[in-house]
Amino acid sequence: MVKEIERELPVVHMCTIVPISQTVGANRIIPTIAIPHPLGDPSKTPEEEKALRRKLVERALKALQTEITEQTVFTE
Amino acid sequence: MAFRVVHYINQFYAGIGGEEKADYMPEIREGVVGPGMAFKGAFKGGAEIVATVICGDSYFASNMDEATAKILDMIREYKPDAFIAGPAFNAGRYGTACGAMCAAVSKEFNIPVISGMYPENPGVEMYKKYAWIIETPDSAAGMRKAVPAMAKLALKLLKGEAIGKPSDEGYIERGIRKNMFYEKLAAERCVDMFVAKLKGEAFETEYKMPVFDRVDPQPAVKDMKHAVIALVTSGGICPKGNPDHIEASSASKFGEYDITGVNDLTSETHCTAHGGYDATYADQNADRVLPVDVMRDLEREGVIGKLHNKFYATVGNGTSVANAKKFGAEIVKRLVADGVTAVILTST
Amino acid sequence: MKLELHRLSIKSLKFGDNTGFKDGTLTVNKAELLEMISEDPLLGKNIDVDIAMPGEKTRIIPVKDVIEPRWKIEGSGQVFPGMVSDVETVGEGKTLVLSGCAVLTAGKIVRFQEGIIDMSGPGADYTPYSKTCNVVLVLEPSDPNMDKHDYEKACRIAGLKAAAYLAKSCAEADSESEIETYEYADIKTGMNSLPELPKVGYLYMLQTQGLLHDTYLYGVDVKRILPTIISPLEVMDGAIVSGNCVSACDKNSTYSHQNNPVIADMLKRHGKDFNFVACIVTNENVTLADKRRSSSYATKLAHMLGLDGIVITEEGFGNPDADLIMNCWKAERYGIKTALLTDEYAGQDGASQSLADSCPEGNACVTAGNANEVIHLPAMEKVIGYAEEANVIAGGWNGSLSEDGSITVELQAITGSTSELGYTKLGAYTL
Amino acid sequence: MYKLITNNPELHHDVKNSELIEGSALDVLIHVRSLVHLGSHLLTHPLCGNLRPNHQPFRSILIDEKNGLADLDSLSLIEEAVRIYQSCMIITPEELDSSTRNDYAYIDSELMRESLGQYGMMKDANINAAPLLLLKKEVLN
Numbered sequence: 001m002v003k004e005i006e007r008e009l010p011v012v013h014m015c016t017i018v019p020i021s022q023t024v025g026a027n028r029i030i031p032t033i034a035i036p037h038p039l040g041d042p043s044k045t046p047e048e049e050k051a052l053r054r055k056l057v058e059r060a061l062k063a064l065q066t067e068i069t070e071q072t073v074f075t076e
Numbered sequence: 077m078a079f080r081v082v083h084y085i086n087q088f089y090a091g092i093g094g095e096e097k098a099d100y101m102p103e104i105r106e107g108v109v110g111p112g113m114a115f116k117g118a119f120k121g122g123a124e125i126v127a128t129v130i131c132g133d134s135y136f137a138s139n140m141d142e143a144t145a146k147i148l149d150m151i152r153e154y155k156p157d158a159f160i161a162g163p164a165f166n167a168g169r170y171g172t173a174c175g176a177m178c179a180a181v182s183k184e185f186n187i188p189v190i191s192g193m194y195p196e197n198p199g200v201e202m203y204k205k206y207a208w209i210i211e212t213p214d215s216a217a218g219m220r221k222a223v224p225a226m227a228k229l230a231l232k233l234l235k236g237e238a239i240g241k242p243s244d245e246g247y248i249e250r251g252i253r254k255n256m257f258y259e260k261l262a263a264e265r266c267v268d269m270f271v272a273k274l275k276g277e278a279f280e281t282e283y284k285m286p287v288f289d290r291v292d293p294q295p296a297v298k299d300m301k302h303a304v305i306a307l308v309t310s311g312g313i314c315p316k317g318n319p320d321h322i323e324a325s326s327a328s329k330f331g332e333y334d335i336t337g338v339n340d341l342t343s344e345t346h347c348t349a350h351g352g353y354d355a356t357y358a359d360q361n362a363d364r365v366l367p368v369d370v371m372r373d374l375e376r377e378g379v380i381g382k383l384h385n386k387f388y389a390t391v392g393n394g395t396s397v398a399n400a401k402k403f404g405a406e407i408v409k410r411l412v413a414d415g416v417t418a419v420i421l422t423s424t
Numbered sequence: 425m426k427l428e429l430h431r432l433s434i435k436s437l438k439f440g441d442n443t444g445f446k447d448g449t450l451t452v453n454k455a456e457l458l459e460m461i462s463e464d465p466l467l468g469k470n471i472d473v474d475i476a477m478p479g480e481k482t483r484i485i486p487v488k489d490v491i492e493p494r495w496k497i498e499g500s501g502q503v504f505p506g507m508v509s510d511v512e513t514v515g516e517g518k519t520l521v522l523s524g525c526a527v528l529t530a531g532k533i534v535r536f537q538e539g540i541i542d543m544s545g546p547g548a549d550y551t552p553y554s555k556t557c558n559v560v561l562v563l564e565p566s567d568p569n570m571d572k573h574d575y576e577k578a579c580r581i582a583g584l585k586a587a588a589y590l591a592k593s594c595a596e597a598d599s600e601s602e603i604e605t606y607e608y609a610d611i612k613t614g615m616n617s618l619p620e621l622p623k624v625g626y627l628y629m630l631q632t633q634g635l636l637h638d639t640y641l642y643g644v645d646v647k648r649i650l651p652t653i654i655s656p657l658e659v660m661d662g663a664i665v666s667g668n669c670v671s672a673c674d675k676n677s678t679y680s681h682q683n684n685p686v687i688a689d690m691l692k693r694h695g696k697d698f699n700f701v702a703c704i705v706t707n708e709n710v711t712l713a714d715k716r717r718s719s720s721y722a723t724k725l726a727h728m729l730g731l732d733g734i735v736i737t738e739e740g741f742g743n744p745d746a747d748l749i750m751n752c753w754k755a756e757r758y759g760i761k762t763a764l765l766t767d768e769y770a771g772q773d774g775a776s777q778s779l780a781d782s783c784p785e786g787n788a789c790v791t792a793g794n795a796n797e798v799i800h801l802p803a804m805e806k807v808i809g810y811a812e813e814a815n816v817i818a819g820g821w822n823g824s825l826s827e828d829g830s831i832t833v834e835l836q837a838i839t840g841s842t843s844e845l846g847y848t849k850l851g852a853y854t855l
Numbered sequence: 856m857y858k859l860i861t862n863n864p865e866l867h868h869d870v871k872n873s874e875l876i877e878g879s880a881l882d883v884l885i886h887v888r889s890l891v892h893l894g895s896h897l898l899t900h901p902l903c904g905n906l907r908p909n910h911q912p913f914r915s916i917l918i919d920e921k922n923g924l925a926d927l928d929s930l931s932l933i934e935e936a937v938r939i940y941q942s943c944m945i946i947t948p949e950e951l952d953s954s955t956r957n958d959y960a961y962i963d964s965e966l967m968r969e970s971l972g973q974y975g976m977m978k979d980a981n982i983n984a985a986p987l988l989l990l991k992k993e994v995l996n
Binding site: 637712713780818 | 896897898899900902903904907910917928929931932935936938939942943955961965966967968969970973
């Protein structure tokens, strides 16, 4: 799916298992927290959890604004 | 006695009309209609089309379950030995209908089912496992080539003859493994292949492992402050109750959901349809999979221009590559049409 | 190392007063053979010996192992070292082989193991052991509640003892045998010879998952070894013995180890297409740590030997696919080219994915066919063993055995039908 | 923390830290998958034993229970195992007669014992794999 989108629009893939993302052909990749809650962490307070989610989404926006030529994993 | 064949065609090939007649309800007529004449010649008396089903493409597409059931009932009394649908060439909805009917007939009556399509017809990816699909040119101009090939394969199947490799018989590879005795021991074949690989010579593996292709990255987003960002997920997030009935695995569809005015996904409003992971966390708070809350904040703060007012969701679990591709292509078409700048795709 | 195989060609079998070979016939003193087998207190009183010849309308079910009778008439050690003889290294000297003959062990161990051998009809085409003159041991435990490990061991040893006994009893006929000579240089010499040819090896994967899934090397349970190097000639003397039973189609019988066709073909092509340097034996364990360790160690051995390529054969399905794939990509990352030999479990309709694991490096893969394909085996005039086991055997189901005595099963149930040592001509293609 | 997830009551009783799943082999696999998604590592292969799903109603999987990033090896193995079990007919322990069920339970236990021993999970520490075979006498010489 990610490849088909990338043919037309820039896309950032947020997913927990980076190698799978690499295998399916994503180019901009953000590693996330856990499979059942990629953008959350139920062990944290709702405020902390949202802050964590925001950090990851900001990282995704930064990835979209970064020129790349090959598969890149953005960890900060 | 000649084998009994039922033929399926759409409203166009039945001479009823084009797009304006595409909602034509299914009917069955005794004997040959339209391209059935060509089959009659190609069968050379070995088989006979005893009845022809006609159904409008739109009607079939929008009433698939009902149409399928109805047509199966119509076919039953003709006691067919085989079922032929099309050829559909590159007509997408016709191909899908042919494929769906072949799959249903094969399942219900356990008889050979044959169609003909252009390789890029979406019906091919969806139904090649369930039907013998002869590869045809992309338009009806290829009828003269398609019919004899379909008829030949049908006769072979009816007589219970062994079917050769796709390239020998002209059908599209179905992905079904079939045993055969080779000339050499498997051990010798393996050492042969080993030597070819060592020497850098050409060889053909007996079992293809999955491989993956790549797409070049798109250029970066220059002006995030005015960008329209869309959210897409394979994590199955949908309005509570899963109104589109997206399957928990092997999804056959995706959902498009409006989030105009939605600032936060809650357990009251959204859940996951995904059956491939423990849904507890996503059901409690779907923002954990699809970050609508954060995106709204960023929109309000002017970090991004706008959050696109629709999100797209499907279930990645067990979904065929063909379907995933199809969903991706369809979603991006809609996103481009809506003026979206870039996409955040989340997966579980 | 030099090994001569002295082949006595067995054309027929009969029972008689003296076990021995004359004019192509192997005579078996049934009482003597039975007495020797019965020495084992673990085996019961109702054990029997029967004969099954190619072309006969005979079915043998359930078959545990197949063993080729061999006996060393010269050289160190004795056949099946660590099993029915001392642990001394084998693989050189002279070994008498009763070619065209096999010992079959039959009998229930647990309910759903073991396979079918039909001596004629459609089923016979799928198993190499329909073409051998078979001496069948029908075994039972002395105590029905016996520990299954003990009983499996008793059956295993009984077969090996019988095989050694039959060949030993023909030693006097050695002058009538045809001699095949195999030579295998030490690694240093091997490495230095044939500098223009690529150096290659054989990575020999053995099933080692526990009861009914074990294989023995010089009597050592292979799940306890680190991958190690063995000469192909040792294998011919029975250094590797099968102790596993499940999925008859793709367990490697002791017979197929003794006659490993990959080794045979690689020896044949040694000096022409490549320089065959060594076999590496590795296991297929249950824990992931073991899998990682063994695959890393086995491929490291290949790398240390400076090999340019290896042929890898698997044993079994599912879990061992993970070992196969790890061995494949780890070798390829060392720059060692691989060819794989496996079989497929693509479902009865052939539409499922054939292997439980895959990697893009596995681009040269030969398969011995889809084990799930269904076959109908017509009734036979004679059944040695227990026909009703067809209903519980792996590859059969409740109802596999019809009232008329015919059997409908997956190929899985036929001994050796999708041999992953490549001992059949079966394969598959994509429709 | 090592933990056995199993639907095999026979094995459950013999193991130190074990969770009994009341259900099918597939239920075991799905439960383990959820744990792997949260970071647990597999210690044994989920398809242990050379048996098709329709030939093994019991599944026992030893895991190292953890929280954190999912382990890729564990993940691909468990997902693949679930896929295989979902793609074909499975048998459940209840639908078998007791003798067949016992055989299956026995085989499942046997296949796990070695690994459980390695990780010190057996309650009865004396259970070790069969000793190296030694014959009492040279029967053939």
